[in-house]
Amino acid sequence: MTGNNQIAVEISNVTKKFGEVVAVDDVSIRIRDGEFFSMLGPSGCGKTTTLRMIGGFELPTAGIVSIMGERQGFKPPYQRPVNTVFQNYALFPHMTVAQNIAFGLEMKKVSKSEIKNRVQEMLDLVQLPKMGRRKPKQLSGGQRQRIALARALINHPKVLLLDEPLGALDLKLRKDMQLELKAIQERVGITFVYVTHDQEEAITMSDRIAVMSAGKVLQIGTPEEIYEHPQSIFVADFIGESNFIPGTVTKLGQGLGLKLSDGRLLDAAWAEPNVDLGEAAVISVRPEKVHIYPADADVQMEKMSQISGTIEQTVYIGTDTRYAVRLNEETTVQVRQQNMLRGGTHLNEGVKVNLFWNSENARILKR
Amino acid sequence: MQRYLRKHPSLQAWLLLIPAGGWLFIFFLAPLAIVLVYSFLERGTYGGVEWAFTTENFQRVFDMLYLGTFLSSAKIALLTTVIAMLVGYPIAYFIATRPQKMRGTLLMMLMIPFWTNFLIRTYAWLTLLRTNTGLINVTLMNLGIIDAPLPLFGNTFAIVLGLVYGWLPDMILPIYAALDRLDHSLVEAAEDLYAAGWKVFFRVIFPLSLPGVVAGSMLVFIPSLGAFVTPAILGGGKTLMIGNIISNQFLAAHDWPFGSALSMLMMGFMLIATLIYFRSSSEEDRKTL
Numbered sequence: 001m002t003g004n005n006q007i008a009v010e011i012s013n014v015t016k017k018f019g020e021v022v023a024v025d026d027v028s029i030r031i032r033d034g035e036f037f038s039m040l041g042p043s044g045c046g047k048t049t050t051l052r053m054i055g056g057f058e059l060p061t062a063g064i065v066s067i068m069g070e071r072q073g074f075k076p077p078y079q080r081p082v083n084t085v086f087q088n089y090a091l092f093p094h095m096t097v098a099q100n101i102a103f104g105l106e107m108k109k110v111s112k113s114e115i116k117n118r119v120q121e122m123l124d125l126v127q128l129p130k131m132g133r134r135k136p137k138q139l140s141g142g143q144r145q146r147i148a149l150a151r152a153l154i155n156h157p158k159v160l161l162l163d164e165p166l167g168a169l170d171l172k173l174r175k176d177m178q179l180e181l182k183a184i185q186e187r188v189g190i191t192f193v194y195v196t197h198d199q200e201e202a203i204t205m206s207d208r209i210a211v212m213s214a215g216k217v218l219q220i221g222t223p224e225e226i227y228e229h230p231q232s233i234f235v236a237d238f239i240g241e242s243n244f245i246p247g248t249v250t251k252l253g254q255g256l257g258l259k260l261s262d263g264r265l266l267d268a269a270w271a272e273p274n275v276d277l278g279e280a281a282v283i284s285v286r287p288e289k290v291h292i293y294p295a296d297a298d299v300q301m302e303k304m305s306q307i308s309g310t311i312e313q314t315v316y317i318g319t320d321t322r323y324a325v326r327l328n329e330e331t332t333v334q335v336r337q338q339n340m341l342r343g344g345t346h347l348n349e350g351v352k353v354n355l356f357w358n359s360e361n362a363r364i365l366k367r
Numbered sequence: 368m369q370r371y372l373r374k375h376p377s378l379q380a381w382l383l384l385i386p387a388g389g390w391l392f393i394f395f396l397a398p399l400a401i402v403l404v405y406s407f408l409e410r411g412t413y414g415g416v417e418w419a420f421t422t423e424n425f426q427r428v429f430d431m432l433y434l435g436t437f438l439s440s441a442k443i444a445l446l447t448t449v450i451a452m453l454v455g456y457p458i459a460y461f462i463a464t465r466p467q468k469m470r471g472t473l474l475m476m477l478m479i480p481f482w483t484n485f486l487i488r489t490y491a492w493l494t495l496l497r498t499n500t501g502l503i504n505v506t507l508m509n510l511g512i513i514d515a516p517l518p519l520f521g522n523t524f525a526i527v528l529g530l531v532y533g534w535l536p537d538m539i540l541p542i543y544a545a546l547d548r549l550d551h552s553l554v555e556a557a558e559d560l561y562a563a564g565w566k567v568f569f570r571v572i573f574p575l576s577l578p579g580v581v582a583g584s585m586l587v588f589i590p591s592l593g594a595f596v597t598p599a600i601l602g603g604g605k606t607l608m609i610g611n612i613i614s615n616q617f618l619a620a621h622d623w624p625f626g627s628a629l630s631m632l633m634m635g636f637m638l639i640a641t642l643i644y645f646r647s648s649s650e651e652d653r654k655t656l
Binding site for chain 2 (some may be wrong): 055057076077078082083084086087088090091092093094103104107108151152155
C-alpha cells in the first residue's frame with residue numbers, strides 16, 4: 001500500500017436494477033489509492049455487478065461512481081482509466097499473445113517501437129518472456145491468466161479490476177497465483193479491485209475486504225477485522241468457521257449476555273448494536289478460540305466464559321483435533337485444539353468436559 | 368447368429384454400414400460414375416450414348432464459347448456471394464444480438480418464405496421485374512417517375528438478384544452460428560482496451576466470425592455456379608449460365624456425353640473451391656457448419 005490516503009474509487013449510494021431484480025442495493029464503498037481491495041460474497045450477491053459498474057460495462061440505476069475523484073457518469077469502458085481482467089481471461093483467440101498484450105496500446109496509437117518494448121517488459125513481469133508468439137490456445141490456464149493480467153497492466157490503469165481471475169485454476173496453482181498476484185500488485189503499486197467468492201483467497205491477498213450479500217455491503221474492514229470482529233451472523237458464518245450458540249438476549253452485569261434454552265448464561269464482550277432484550281440471538285465464537293478440559297480436572301480461568309458439556313465426536317486431523325461438544329439438546333459446539341505435543345492428547349467420546357473462551361472473542365449477533 | 372456377431376465386432380460395423388452405404392452408392396456414386404463414363408462416349412442420335420470411347424467431349428469443353436460461359440457463370444456466382452454476404456452479415460448480426468427469446472422468432476421469419484416452392488418464388492420475381500408488364504416498372508411509369516421501363520429483367524442484374532434471394536439464408540445461418548458462439552466478454556475486453564465502435568467490429572467481431580462467412584460463401588457460391596432455374600426464368604433466355612447449357616445438352620440438344628463432360632468440369636471447379644476452403648479453415652472452425 002502506498003502511504004497516501006487518496007480515494008481511487010468512490011461508489012456512493014449505488015443501486016442497480018435488472019428489470020424488477022435489485023442486483024446492487026444502495027452500496028457505498030471507498031477504495032483507497034494503491035490498495036488491494038476485495039469484494040467478497042456468494043454468487044448473486046452483487047459483487048460482479050458492482051465491479052462492472054466501475055468498469056463501465058453496466059451503468060448504475062441510481063448513485064455515483066467516481067474514479068480518481070472524477071465522476072464517471074455514462075462514460076463507456078474505453079473512456080475510463082481502468083482495465084479489467086475477465087473471469088474467463090477473454091483473450092482474443094485469433095491474435096498471438098504479444099498482439100493481445102499490445103492491443104490496448106495499439107488502440108491508443110502508441111508508437112510501434114514503444115509497444116514492442118513495453119510488451120516485452122510485461123511478458124517479463126508475468127514471467128513468460130518467451131511466449132509472445134504463441135496463440136492463447138497453446139497456453140495453460142495459469143499462463144493465460146498471466147497474459148490477461150499483462151494485457152491489462154500494460155496500459156498503466158489507475159485501477160485494475162479483477163473478476164474472479166483465479167476461478168478456473170486448480171487449487172495448487174490458485175495458491176501460487178494468489179501470492180504472485182499480490183507480489184505483482186505491490187511491485188506496480190496499482191489499486192486492485194478484486195472480486196471473489198473464496199473467503200480464504202480474499203483474506204490471503206487483500207488489504208481490505210467488503211463482504212457482500214443480497215446486493216448489500218455488510219462489512220468493510222481488514223481481513224483481521226472481518227475475521228476477528230464480524231458484525232453480523234452472515235459475515236461470521238461466511239468467513240471461516242464459527243459456532244453459533246442460540247439463546248435470548250438478557251442483561252448480564254454491565255453489558256449484555258445470552259440465556260440458553262437450558263437456563264445457563266453466557267456473556268459476550270460485544271453485541272450487534274440494535275439487539276433488543278429478550279430477542280432471539282446467537283453467541284458467535286470461533287472453534288480455535290475455545291479451550292477444552294475434562295470436567296474432573298481442576299482448572300480455573302479468570303475472565304473466561306465457561307460452560308460444560310459432553311464430547312460427542314473426536315476427530316484427529318493431523319495438525320488439530322476437532323471435538324463436537326454437546327451443551328444441551330439443541331446445541332453442539334465445535335472445538336479445535338492444536339496438537340502441540342506429539343500424538344496430541346485427545347479426549348474420548350462421552351467424556352464430560354468444561355469449555356472456556358475469552359469473552360472478548362464472543363459476540364452476540366442477531367439471528 | 369448373435370453370438371457370432373459378438374465375436375466379430377468388425378463384421379458388426381460393416382453390417383451397420385449397409386443402409387447408409389447402400390444409399391450413397393445407389394444415389395450418389397453410381398450416378399456419378401455413369402456421368403463420368405458417359406463423358407468419354409460418343410453421342411447417340413436421339414439422346415443416349417454410343418458405346419465408343421472418345422476424348423472429343425473434353426476437347427470441346429475447352430472451346431472459348433463454353434469456357435466464356437463458364438467464366439461468366441463464375442463471375443455471376445462470385446457477385447452473388449459477395450452481395451449475399453454484404454446483405455446477410457448485417458441480418459445475421461442483428462439476429463445474433465437480439466435477446467435469446469426473440470432470436471428463434473427471427474430465424475423462423477427468415478425460414479418461412481422458403482417453405483414455398485423455389486420455382487414459384489422465382490416466378491414471383493418475374494411478375495415484379497418483367498420489363499413492360501412487371502409490377503415495379505408499371506407502378507413507376509404510372510406514377511410518372513420514369514418515362515421508359517428500367518432494365519430490370521433478362522440481364523445479369525435479374526439473375527444475381529434471384530440468386531441472392533434464393534441462397535440468402537444459407538449465408539445468414541452460418542454467420543449467425545459463428546456470431547452466436549462469439550464470447551461476449553471478448554467484445555467487452557476490446558472495449559476495455561480502448562477500442563470503440565467499428566474498431567471492435569473490425570479487430571475482434573469480424574475476424575472471429577470469419578469461419579461463418581467462409582462457410583456461408585461456400586454454401587452460396589456452389590449452388591449459384593450450377594444454377595439453371597433462376598437464369599432460365601429471370602435471364603429471359605439471353606444471359607445463359609453453365610447450368611443452362613448443361614441442361615440444354617440433355618434436354619434439347621440430345622448430346623448427353625457433352626453435357627456429362629461439362630458437368631465434370633464444373634464439379635472439378637467446385638472441388639477446387641472446396642479444397643481451398645478446407646485448407647484455409649481449421650477443423651474447429653468447420654464445426655460451425
